[in-house]
Amino acid sequence: MTTTFATGTDQVSAKAEKALRAAMERLLAGRPTCTDGRLVKENLYREAGVSRATMNRAHDILTEWNHRTATTGARTPGEARRDDELQSLKRELKETKRERTDLQRRLDASATVIAALHHDNTALREELGDRGTVVVTLDERRSTREETIGPC
Numbered sequence: 672m673t674t675t676f677a678t679g680t681d682q683v684s685a686k687a688e689k690a691l692r693a694a695m696e697r698l699l700a701g702r703p704t705c706t707d708g709r710l711v712k713e714n715l716y717r718e719a720g721v722s723r724a725t726m727n728r729a730h731d732i733l734t735e736w737n738h739r740t741a742t743t744g745a746r747t748p749g750e751a752r753r754d755d756e757l758q759s760l761k762r763e764l765k766e767t768k769r770e771r772t773d774l775q776r777r778l779d780a781s782a783t784v785i786a787a788l789h790h791d792n793t794a795l796r797e798e799l800g801d802r803g804t805v806v807v808t809l810d811e812r813r814s815t816r817e818e819t820i821g822p823c
Contacts, residue, residue, distance in 0.1 A: 695732065
């Protein structure tokens with residue numbers, strides 16, 4: 672049986688080269704058939720169905736593999752999407768926390784103003800009571816007004 676070697680510096684058969692290239696494309700596309708899809712050399716030779724030694728003799732393919740996986744950080748497309756979504760959610764959470772803190776500050780300031788107004792109102796009622804002036808609540812005044820004017 673005669674073994675033919677692929678061109679270039681690869682010392683593998685054309686069949687092994689074809690299997691390795693097909694496996695590389697499947698892994699890079701995120702469609703593995705035999706592995707978990709991580710972009711590591713172990714998955715490359717297992718996905719191709721060749722031995723590690725055969726893969727190591729495919730110098731051109733390994734150079735291309737190293738070049739193409741360097742930009743992905745050995746992440747599958749699914750992992751890259753997940754990481755991008757995670758970063759987006761972290762930014763959104765940070766913005767939401769900032770908004771919540773701002774709203775809490777505004778709420779605290781409003782509560783302080785309301786407490787001060789309540790204190791002032793109580794003090795004014797006491798002062799009016801000391802003078803002997805009768806304070807009429809708004810509810811009493813409204814009911815008297817409706818009887819005089821009628822419903823709107």
